[in-house]
Amino acid sequence: TFVDPTLSASVQVKIVDGDSPVEAVLAESASHDLTIIGVAEEWGLESSLLGLRAERVADECTTSLLIVRRYLPEA
Numbered sequence: 656t657f658v659d660p661t662l663s664a665s666v667q668v669k670i671v672d673g674d675s676p677v678e679a680v681l682a683e684s685a686s687h688d689l690t691i692i693g694v695a696e697e698w699g700l701e702s703s704l705l706g707l708r709a710e711r712v713a714d715e716c717t718t719s720l721l722i723v724r725r726y727l728p729e730a
Contacts, residue, residue: 684718691721
């Protein structure tokens with residue numbers, strides 16, 4: 656939990672384990688206002704814009720969703 660005295664609420668980060676990452680994200684997201692996921696090559700970036708797992712989360716997530724990628728500066 657991150658507490659910033661200038662904010663009205665704290666920020667809590669929760670890591671959820673499960674047999675299926677997509678199912679774990681979708682189940683947990685139902686009880687929150689905002690879901691944030693990071694995508695990486697491990698999620699299958701090379702096969703599509705976001706990756707198959709992230710695309711399924713984007714399709715089925717019922718809350719606001721923020722998808723982030725690691726910043727890679729141009730060479």
